[in-house]
Amino acid sequence: MPLDPSPSGPIPAGPSRRAFLGGAAAATAALGLSPGGAAASKPRVPGLVSVSDEAEYDRLVKLCYNENPYGPSESVLRALEHATRYANRYLCPDSGVLQAIAAHHGVAPENVLLGAGSTEVLGIAARAFLAEGQQIIGSTPTFELVYQFATGVQAAAHRLPLLGDYRQDVKAIAAAARRPDAGFVYVCNPNNPTGLIVTRDEVAELVDAAASDTPLVIDEAYCDFADSDAYRSALPYVRSGEPVVVVRTFSKAYGMAGVRLGYAVAPPELIERMSRHAGDMSVSVLARWAGAAAIADQQARQRVCEETIRLRREVTGELRGLGYESLDSQASFFMVDLKRPVKPVIDAFRTEGVLVGRPFPPMLNHLRVSIGAPAEMQRFLDAFKKILPAA
Ligand SMILES: Cc1ncc(COP(=O)(O)O)c(C=O)c1O
CATH class of the missing domain: 3.90.1150.10 (Aspartate Aminotransferase, domain 1)
Structure with missing residues (x-):
């Protein structure tokens, strides 16, 4: 059929x-x-x-x-075309993409960090939250690239197998988050490659186990495609100041994988720690204008x-x-x-x-x-x- x-x-x-x-x-x-x-x-x-x-x-x-x-979308394509007039500039109007993202999520601009795709944001998180000899705590299989970033900073990955039904083993992750050598916890929700979610109650368990020196990094690349009642974004935890970093991308629902734009939403002190490891120039003017147009076209x-x-x-x-x-x-x-x-x-x-x-x-x-x-x-x-x- x-x-x-x-x-x-x-x-x-x-x-x-x-x-x-x-x-x-x-x-x-x-x-x-x-x-x-x-x-x-x-x-x-x-x-x-x-x-x-x-x-x-x-x-x-x-x-x-x-x-x-x-x-x-059409409006993003128009924004990309418009932005080409600044293709020769370093500093130029960027259409306020960071403010637009902040307003969209009901947070302050100080809560947002941009990157050239969420891949770059995850790399920044690894550099900011991992010291030598520390570990990223997370599942396997998942979006494992994040574990390669650990190697780059002489850290390691503590990979916990999925449960028999392929869901993430939240109890084991929460227990491992309390290890003295835990740098940060990485949870992909919904998970890639399974597509399965960590439920909102399970996210609450993970937030309980997080601390300001062991933040919970939640990769919500696919959140827009979740229609289960049991699914909730972790953004409310950021708004209430918990040590949670929500990572989002324009590559999936907004169709901009080749444009390269992603971001983190987190309490200002975590954004501040991350921004010390971020470059100012990695997000192109095209990505900035496209991102603002995408946010405006829900x-x-x-x-x-x-x-x-x-x-x-x-x-x-x-x-x-x-x-x-x-x-x-x-x-x-x-x-x-x-x-x-x-x-x-x-x-x-x-x-x-x-x-x-x-x-x-x-x-x-x-x-x-x-x-x-x-x-x-x-x-x-x-x-x-x-x-x-x-x-
Ligand atoms: C779970 C997850 N996170 C992050 C990324 C990276 O996306 P991007 O760097 O395009 O924002 C991907 C890409 O497929 C992904 O599946």
């Missing part, structure tokens, strides 16, 4: 999106892509035959990096989220009909249990022109699939039926 187009009509793909796919070193590192230099001859997208074959890139169905298939964000949630339900429902259960994702991707090793299946999808998520040990029978546009999800389902027998 073909996937229905959105009841409110298809969301237009941003025509200028490809122009911004250059990204920054931090982003390419985050995604396991080659950062340039000596490695520049390697394909930037694993599975892509040629580095420069744009036509091939465009032909592939890209369900591998949890990108937003629709790209920036309707566009909402349309993307509603469509993504609708497709998440529809596609996982169809897979269930074929005999394959998915985890209860609250994110812009889902994980389906293939009941067989995932690696050959990933390769088979590549042969069908569909890029899907990499393996996430130890969940080696699960496939992570980003939620693309309706036609892309139809191509995914067609390939799935071809590759996997009905179970």
Whole structure:
């Protein structure tokens, strides 16, 4: 059965999106892509035959990096174009993006720190909150790049396995947060790669275990796609001054992964500690203007989220009909249990022109699939039926 187009009509793909796919070193590192230099001859997208074959890139169905298939909204594209008039400047009007983010979340500008994507913000957190010999406390699998930042500052990662049902082991994380060598706690909510949430009661447990010298860093990259009643952002804890850092990105719901903009919201003393490790110049003028326009256009964000949630339900429902259960994702991707090793299946999808998520040990029978546009999800389902027998 073909996937229905959105009841409110298809969301237009941003025509200028490809122009911004250059990204920054931090982003390419985050995604396991080659950062340039000596490695520049390697394909930037694993599975892509040629580095420069744009036509091939465009032909592939890209369900591998949890990108937003629709790209920036029209108003963001206009802002990007407008901002090019300042492309030759260091200091220039930046459309007040930091103030706009603060106002959007009901906090003061002193509560916000910008970065070139949330990847950079997480790196700043690692430099600010980890001393030599300390540990990041968190789950595995999760957005593990954060643990690589620990290595960069001679610290380590204390990785706690997920529970049997793939949820994060909040009790073990809270206990580990009280270790004397804990630097900070990292919790991705909803978690990447599972899409599962830490419930609001569990977040409260984690906040209880946090301290000003062991802050709780909550990565809410996918929060806009959560529709469960049990989910709550940790922002209220920031507003009440708890040692909590909420990390957000414009890469997902706002469709700006190639533009590179993310931010932290935290009590001023934590922002102050982080800003000592942040550069002033990493966020481009284009990203600043685009970010302010994105914040001003909440309707566009909402349309993307509603469509993504609708497709998440529809596609996982169809897979269930074929005999394959998915985890209860609250994110812009889902994980389906293939009941067989995932690696050959990933390769088979590549042969069908569909890029899907990499393996996430130890969940080696699960496939992570980003939620693309309706036609892309139809191509995914067609390939799935071809590759996997009905179970
Ligand atoms: C959980 C999570 N956090 C952070 C990031 C990094 O996003 P960005 O650097 O584009 O803001 C990603 C990217 O996929 C992610 O999945």
